[in-house]
Amino acid sequence: MSKPKPDKPEQTGLSRRAIIKGALAGSAVAATSLTGPALAGPESVARYFDAVVVGGGLSGLAAALELKRQGKSVLVLEARNRVGGRVFSFNSPGQFQHLTVDGGAEFIGDPQLRMMELAQRYSITPVPTFNQGRNIYYRRAKATTFNAQGPFGAVPIDYGVFQLAIAQEAIRAESKRFPVGKPWLHPKAEYYDQMNFERWIIKHIVSNAARNLMRLFCSSLLSVHPSEVSALFMFHYVAAAGHEDLNGSPEALSNVEARLNGADIGGGQQYILEGGAQQFAWALLQEFLTDYTSKPLGQPRYDTSVLPDFDRNSERYFEYQSGLALQLESPVRKINKDQDSGIFTLQSDRLRVETQQVIVALPPAVIKNIEFNPALPAGRMQLHDRMPMGSIAKAMIYYETPFWKEQGLTGQVISDLSGDSGPIDVIYDNSPQPTADMPNPPGILIGFISGKAMRELDNLTNQVDAEQDGSGDFYQQVRERCINSLVQYFGEDAGADHVLDFALNRWDDEIWSRGGPTGIGTPGVITGFWEQHLREPLNGLYWAGTETADYWAGYMEGAVRAGIRAARETL
Ligand SMILES: Cc1cc2nc3c(=O)[nH]c(=O)nc-3n(C[C@H](O)[C@H](O)[C@H](O)COP(=O)(O)OP(=O)(O)OC[C@H]3O[C@@H](n4cnc5c(N)ncnc54)[C@H](O)[C@@H]3O)c2cc1C
Known part of the structure; x- marks a missing residue:
């Protein structure tokens, strides 16, 4: 028996503002258990949207905005208690709370046309990455320096x-x-x-x-x-x-x-973003949820005062204009399709919704968390197995001043992790510019911990809670090791006595990312699976997420491109 198409939003009273109350856990990343009980029972009566986007990262939000422009009613279902996914800006610890740092993506550059356009559209200011002076190259337990502006750019002059x-x-x-x-x-x-x-x-x-x-x-x-x-x-x-x-x-x-x-x-x-990269997510969300573009030109077009405040607001459901909505803390667990009517039913922890078009804007490895019924084609499922995430964390180390500048250094380091220099293998200077309010800003180095070094740290402990409040053994050990890395590269000026604060953002332990920065292509996956499955729509299912992009796959640029492309495929 064929299933009737459910009522359209206006007939089901969707314009009525529906609010699900609940406390938000600050800006900390949600650690909802995959298998644990849902936080609240899903609504028993399914609601209908023209399209549902799974995932509120940049790709999902770009897709949602594009779908809105097509005049569709759209719901974004997001697993975490925030939007942005692998883009996550947070307040620095301790005395530097007023400074935002990026625990995930942070850089953009001129060849990334969509990101440069968005920065301009939303008045998000790109600040050139500090690149004046000499970079450090650490190899065979020895630090040497080379000119960052030299003939080989970021490549050190080595044998x-x-x-x-x-x-x-x-x-x-x-x-x-x-x-x-x-x-x-x-x-x-x-x-x-x-x-x-x-x-x-x-x-x-x-x-x-x-x-x-x-x-x-x-x-x-x-x-x-x-x-x-x-x-x-x-x-x-x-x-x-x-x-x-x-x-x-x-x-x-x-x-x-x-x-x-x-x-x-x-x-x-090339650039970091003043105020953090997550502003892209908030601005896309704001434009999706409100009639944002009607603001007169010449005024700042990205206005934080009208953004939903995720830290203080206790609402997880944002429904602004009829038919446009975002549901946070709402991981999608199941996507069922009625073969007769072609209607999808998505079961999340908070809502059960029906739609005819679903855009899945997740990394392939994370799509595996969702049960599809009927099952996805074998090739599509195997693709998910063959694009695992890298292993990564970012450490932020705060000093009274950017002391490396006085030594003629850019603050940038690449290291082979020889000797006991691990775990940080790549470093950039993230120090803020002096301003009238802050004439002597602190020096901030961000260090990447990746691949094998990260896996070794992941194996150290599972004390996730201890890590988050900064007091546990794991956190202290990582802090010590990271500072030791910096001492190997910069000398005693970088030592523990000079460190004012430290922050760490891990990704491998987050079930809604499973690592980063991107899903990689293992040998054979491209020729075996990509043409048929990577972005090929599947009877109402569309695939976004940076991993499906053409240009800059793996980056924010790729995420936005993929979201727009997937939304256009729905036409
Ligand atoms: C440490 C780090 C540094 C990086 N540095 C840079 C950089 O400098 N420049 C750059 O351009 N890129 C960088 N990247 C990569 C960049 O962050 C990503 O390419 C981009 O953000 C991916 O966006 P996305 O929307 O495709 O995926 P995601 O950001 O992963 O979004 C997916 C969303 O789906 C949600 N989700 C997952 N499962 C479910 C479910 N079942 N139901 C509902 N929602 C779900 C997730 O919570 C998430 O919000 C970095 C990444 C990391 C981790």
């Missing part, structure tokens, strides 16, 4: 640098003609997809120093060892670091500033 330059040229040549978004069309797709990137490194580079630098290139981008990713995936990642008029290059991907034929083309680490 193997010329070999590395040749290998990079090979990647650049691949990149120029690479079919971005469709890597399976590369003439040697099978060959490169069967090969892991470590094998490619061994095959093309002889010098150990250059091999190490290429390994660092991979692990600093993906937070995994090169043996874990397909060489084809790596080439695609590089080629995708551009836009429709210019394919990417290793420099555009990993440099603060990249040049091409003498011209400045910007780079993936």
Whole structure:
């Protein structure tokens, strides 16, 4: 028997503001158990939306906004108690509460056209990443420095640098003609997809120093060892670091500033965002939920005073205009489809909703948390198994001043983690600019812990609570180790006596991310699964999320691009 199409929103009284009360746990990341009981029983009567977006990260929010522009009623279901997903800005600890730092994504750059557009649209200010002076390269338990503006940019002058330059040229040549978004069309797709990137490194580079630098290139981008990713995936990642008029290059991907034929083309680490990257999520949400674009031009278009205040507001359900809504703390557990009517029923912890179109805006590894009925095609499920997340955390270390600047250093470090320098392998300067209110701002270094070093820390303990309040053994141990890393790189000026505060943001232990920065392509996944499954719609199911993007897959830019693309596919 075919199921009748449920009533449209206006007929079910959707415009009535529905509020589900509950305390929000500050800005801390929700740690809802996957298997534990739901926080509140789902509404027994399903409500209908034209489209439902699963996931309130940048991709889901960009999709929701695009669907709104199509005139559809839209609901975003988000598992956490906040929007933004892998973009998460929080107040610094202790005396620096007034300073926002990014525990997840933070950099954007000129080649990321959508992010630059959004920054302008929402008056979010990109601040150039500090890049004046010398970078530190730590290898074989020894720190050396090199000019950040030198001929090789972020690549240190090491024994193997010329070999590395040749290998990079090979990647650049691949990149120029690479079919971005469709890597399976590369003439040697099978060959490169069967090969892991470590094998490619061994095959093309002889010098150990250059091999190490290429390994660092991979692990600093993906937070995994090169043996874990397909060489084809790596080439695609590089080629995708551009836009429709210019394919990417290793420099555009990993440099603060990249040049091409003498011209400045910007780079993936070019700017950080004043006030934090999560403003993109709040601004997209604000535009989705309100008639935001009607503001006159010339005025700031992103107005925090009218944003839903997630920290203090005890509502988890935001319904602004008829047919537009966001439900937080509402992980989707099941997506059932009635084969006769084509109607999907989504079961989340707080709502049961019906719709004809579902956009799933999650990393592939996280989609596995959802039970689909009927089951997804075998290839789609296997794709989820073959795109695991990298292992990553970010540490923020606060000093009275950015002392490294006085030493002519940028604050940037890359390290092979030799000696006992671990766990931080990549560092950037995140110090705020002096202002009238804060003429002497503190120095802030952000350190990435990734891949093997992160897995070792993950294995240390499961004391998640202790970590969050900053008092547990795990947290103290990580703090000590991170400060030790910095002492190896910067000397005693970076020592514990000089550290004013410390913060840590882990991702591997978050069930709604399972790591970061992105889902990686293991050998064989592109040629075996991508063409058929990565973004191919499935009778009303559409796939967003940065992992499905063409350009800048793995980045905020890719997330936004993928969200818009998936929403347009619904037409
Ligand atoms: C440490 C770190 C540093 C990074 N640095 C940068 C950077 O400098 N620049 C850059 O551009 N990118 C960076 N990235 C990558 C960037 O954060 C991501 O590419 C981007 O944010 C992905 O957005 P998304 O919407 O595709 O996915 P996500 O942000 O993962 O969004 C998915 C959303 O779905 C929710 N969800 C999960 N399961 C369910 C469910 N069952 N039901 C409902 N909701 C669910 C999640 O809570 C989440 O909000 C970084 C990432 C990390 C982790």
